[in-house]
Amino acid sequence: MQPSFLSNLNGVQLQAVENTDGPVMVLAGAGSGKTRVLTFRVAYLIHKGVDPHNILALTFTNKAAKEMKERIYQLIGDSKAHSVWMGTFHSVFARILKMESEKLNYPHDFSIYDTDDSKSVLKSVVRDFNFDEKVYNTGHLLNRISSAKMNLIDPEAYKADPEIQSQDRLAKKPLIWQIYQEYWNRCKRSAAMDFDDLLFNINLLLHKYPEILEKYQNRFKYVLVDEYQDTNFAQYLIMKKLAAQHQNICVVGDDAQSIYAFRGANIQNILNFSKDYPGAQVFKLEQNYRSTKRIVEAANSVILNNQSQLHKTVWTENDGGEPISLLKASNETDEALLVANSVFHSKMTYHLKNSDFAILYRTNAQSRALEDALRKMNIAYRVYGGMSFYKRKEVKDLLAYFRLVVNSADNEAFFRVVNYPVRGIGNTTINKLSVLASEREWPVWKIVSEIDSIQTGFNSGTIKRLKDFKELILHYQQQLNIVDAYDLAQKIAAGSGLIKALFEDRSPEGITRYENIESVLNGIRTFQDEFIAENEGKMPTMSDFLQMVSLFSNMDESDDDDDRLSLMTVHSAKGLEFPYVFITGLEENLFPSSMSMSSRAEIEEERRLFYVAITRAMSKLTLSYADTRYRWGDLNFCTPSRFLEEIDSSLLDIPRKFSQNKGFQRSLPLKSKSESPSTNYNHYNKKEVQAPVFSHPFSDEDVANAADLATGQKVEHARFGEGVICFIEGSGQNRKATVDFKGVGRKQLVLKFARLKIVIPD
């Protein structure tokens, strides 16, 4: 018999839920009830008698997993809902790696390095190798290494891969393989895995040990993946392996919402699903339940400009709704005030809550002006993302103590706290320790703990201080299995001197830092209570807490009950919805980002990002842009985003007449005054006037033919000015040049779009 909760689904949704066996792909347009399908599917499986332990559901954030569990519980009222394996790829597989750690030669309590830890290791490698830190900057190195790992390329393979090697040589960074190798060794020596290692090692485990693969294939009889369009190769392969036996895999996604290619997500995963799983059933959810007609149409009109996409028609039965508003501001402060004013106005007119509003932006740095304006208007807000709580210095310091106690091999943790609070162990000592450890290929901790039997050359005072530190850590290690995580954390915070050091700083920042330490301790207590409730009374260890914290994403922070407006990046907003949405900073070089303008694929990803932003809105969407904006401390002139033109003008609000008084100003015709002289941005006249075109300052005959350009050629670019071509790669449409611009630096340009002019020397 069909359970009654299924009556809440439409026809396609129901099919997607009821076809539980065999491969299923659900292509879900924005707001079409994708989470609903996933939730109901899991509930239905349990209802049918599938053991929750046999279900694996991977979501994009821990928070989404948690919410899904709660909804399943509401649907079927079965506390077994908690036993479903549900979480992010990283958190679920970290848990499994912990159980199987000895197979891969890691201790049970290995550390997980976050991006900062990884960069810090890389920096020390580059220094120890005496490489130029400008050439081998950590950000780029981590990108290279990260994308290698997510394609399952270890240092050996990296070194042996001719294509990778030629890329690195072209980028004038031919020695990355050495750095990768050493980074790899150091992480291993520290018994640490970075984010990518978690996926790499799971693949290794499932590949190397057929019996383990079989074990998990049998455990996870039903697997579900949310946001499948954002999975990378490593994740794709894990799912493929796990599902190979029973084929009960259900993936849900939307190619139009793929926004993580920059992080290695491979859109082919979703495009090739039917090939990977012959006989897969495909369900398309095209009815949007979230947004008004105007919003849906605006989103559709924007995404139509992308060439590569699966065919899908998103439609809605909802009302037409209000027109989309456009706010034009003179600068970012002004923009923030206009937005805050508009929020205030709507709130008063329609009696709305703060939590009905979200303000979205492309980069975290944009939040500041908005925060100021909201404070002025007395609107309570909450900033998601940006500096996550667990990334703050004082918090990381405390966590480093925890890590060192749990895994004393963790060098990053060691160096972080060995002299904080200050205990007379300075740079000279630390460098020496580091050298001694490298020579022996030991963790630094081992040097310190065996200091009596090693010829170190330290004076007796230094040795005494190191021994005191050793005793401090050992003391807590002995208590690991005796007291609970919360008690231990409290003891460490006090005994390490951290609390005292922070307490003595009575500046406002110092007080905040002190309070943050308190919050961490409270956080452990909360974690402990929840863990006990979910694990039939089992106590969590300090290591459990650390694992949770390391894989905590900025979206996972729990919402309190306060009524607050949300401020977040568009990326963070994925999967969420709000009645009133503002998308701010719609300017060229910001949205789309200046970093993503060199190829069609990048622009298309930015456009999908804009699509995601639009489709967050339920009843009212407001867009805004500014004429000028501060960036890196200096003033920039901005042109409105090309995406604004892609919205059908009939959906936009007709602005009121020019009025400079009061704060509630609508969009005004833009006088072309920025460096792009022909920019004529004039939405409401569109019906009479031809759609404006962003014309280019260089006329067609001035622009060099891509084939005529060669290395060493002096060229001119409309935005970057004069420069010299360093090298050229690719051919035809994909021909790219790297150009060294005077005062701007190196840029990689796709010649088809760059419109370079040859500079003739006089």
Add this chain to the structure above:
DNA sequence: CTCCTCCCTTTTTTT
């Protein structure tokens, strides 16, 4: 060894 000052980079998005 520690503290202070000055200079330099950073900002695209995140598990």
Add this chain to the structure above:
DNA sequence: AAGGGAGGAG
């Protein structure tokens, strides 16, 4: 605009 790192003085 701001925080972190390097380098110098005490």
